[in-house]
Amino acid sequence: MTQPPTALAGFVESTFNHDGYSHQVFTAGSGPAVVLIHEIPGLHPGVIDLARRLVQRGFRVYLPSLFGTAGAEATPGAMVRAIGRVCVSREFRGLTRQPPGATGWLRALARQAWADGGGAAADGPGVGVIGMCLTGGFALATALEPTVLAAVMSQPALPLPLGAGRASLGLEPREIGSLRERTAADDLRILGLRFTNDRGCPPERFSTLRQQFRDGFESIEIDSSPGNAAGIPGVGALRAHGQPRRRARPSHQAGARPHAGVPRRTPARAPTAGVSRVRSPWRVTPVRHRRPSAG
Template sequence: MTKRATQLSAYQKASFSAQTREGRSLSHDVYSRGLGAPIVLIQELPGIGQETLSLADKLVDAGHEVVMPHLFGPLGKISIGGNLARVMCMRKEFRLMATDASSPVADWLRLLCRQVRDTRGVDGVGVIGMCLTGNFAITLIGDDSVLAAVASQPAMPFFKQGALHMSPQEIASSRDALEAKGPMRVLRFEDDPLSTVEKSECIHRTFNDDAHERVKEIVLPGKGHSVLTLDFVDEAGHPTYEALQRVLNYFGEKLRAPLRQS
C-alpha cells in the first residue's frame, strides 16, 4: 500500500519577495518542512502534486529541510495543460524559448537560496530543478549560496534542445563554481522526448568539453520523463529508486545541517 504524502497543511508557509536584475519585484509563497540541511525543491510543470510531495517526504526522511516555492498552478494536484497556459502568460517571470539567458524567475530563486542559507546559518543549500525548472539548477550552482544541484530532465528551451536556457555569463559562472564544488548531477531517461539526447550532448559539450567532469549524468533506461516524481517507482532495484539513492548520497556528501535552528 502506497504511503500518503505529507500534505502542505503540515508545512510552514511564508511569502518571499525579491527583485530581479531587471528591477521587477516578484513574490511567491514558500513552503518548508524538516530540520536538516536545506534543499530548495523547485516544482516542475505539472505542479506541486502528490508525487512532488512524496519526493519532499523522502528528502525530509533523509535528514533534510525541504524549501518548496510555489511558482504556479493549483496546489496538491497536477495540471499539465493548465500550468503550461499559466506559464506562457507569466512572461515577466518565464521566457520559455530563450537560449541566451535564464528566465527572470531564476534571479528570484537565487535570492531565495541566499535567504535560506543566511537564515539557517549554513554554508549553502542544495537545489533540485525538474523539467521546466531543470535548467535553473544548472544556473543556480553558479551562486555561492548553492553547494549542490540536481537537474532532473532539464528541458528548456523546449524547441531548441541543442541550446541551454542560460547566458554566456551564467555558463561561465557555473563552470567556475563546478570546478570548486565538484560535479553536479543531471538525471534523464534515455528516450525522453522532452529532455533529449541532443540536450544531453549540449550539456556535455558546454561543461565537460575539456575532459574535466563538471556534470555527472545519470541516464535511466526507457522513455519516461519525470525521474523523481510522476515516473518514480518506489521499489529497491528500480532505476528511478536507484537514481534517487544516488541523489541522496550526493546531497549527504555536500550539505551540512545547521548548527542552530531559526
C-alpha cells in the same frame, strides 16, 4: 502565515518576495537546505512526497509554489492551465532560455535559505537545488548564486528542444563560464538525470553539459527504449523494488546534499541494470561554504 493545504501538513507556509515577484514557500525539516522546484502543473503530492523523503534524510526543504495550486493533484486540466500560465507570464517569458525573472527569484530564495541556516552569521553550510522537467534547467541557473553547492537537473526540458535548442542550456556564455569556474574549483557539482527516449530532454543537452563542465557534471540515464520494462512506468511501478527509477533515487537525493559541498571521486562500480552512469556516484566530504563577496 496561513494554514497550509492538507497535502502540505507539517510544512510552514510563508511568502517570499524578490524583485517584484512573490510566491508561497513551504518549509519543513532541519539541517542543510534544499530548494526543491516543482514541475508542471505545480506543487502536486508527488513532489511533496519527495520533499518529505528529503526531510527524513536530514534536510531542511524549501518548496516554492511558482505556478498552479499548491497541494492540488496533477491532472490533465491542471497541466493545460499551468502551461498557459507559464507561456504568457512575464516571469517565465522566453522558453528559449532559462527565465531570468523566475531564476532570479530562486537565487534570492537560495540566499535566504543559506542565511536561515546560519550562513550569514558564520560560514554555514551551502544549499542544494533540485529542478524537474520544465524547471530542471532552473536548478543550473540558480547555481549562479554562490551559496548553491549542488544542482540536480531532472529531465531538464528548457530551452524547448527545437533546432539549436536541443543542445542549449539556456544560459549566456558568461553565465556558463562562471559555473564552469566553480565546478573546476570543486565549489559546485551538477547532477543530471534523463530517460534515454525522452524527446523533451534530448541527448545533445547532456553532451553540452559534459563538454562544458567535464568532471563537474555527472549524468544518470535510464533506458526507456520501446518495449523495455524499465522504461517510463506508471506511478505505481515506481514503488516496485529494483525498478531503475527507484534505484536512481539515492543519487538524486545525495546529489543535493549541500553540506557536503566538495564531492570526492570513488572507484567506479558496476551500473545498475537499466541505469547508465557516465561517472561514478558522488561521495562527499563535509566543508563549510565561504561567505559570498559583497555585490
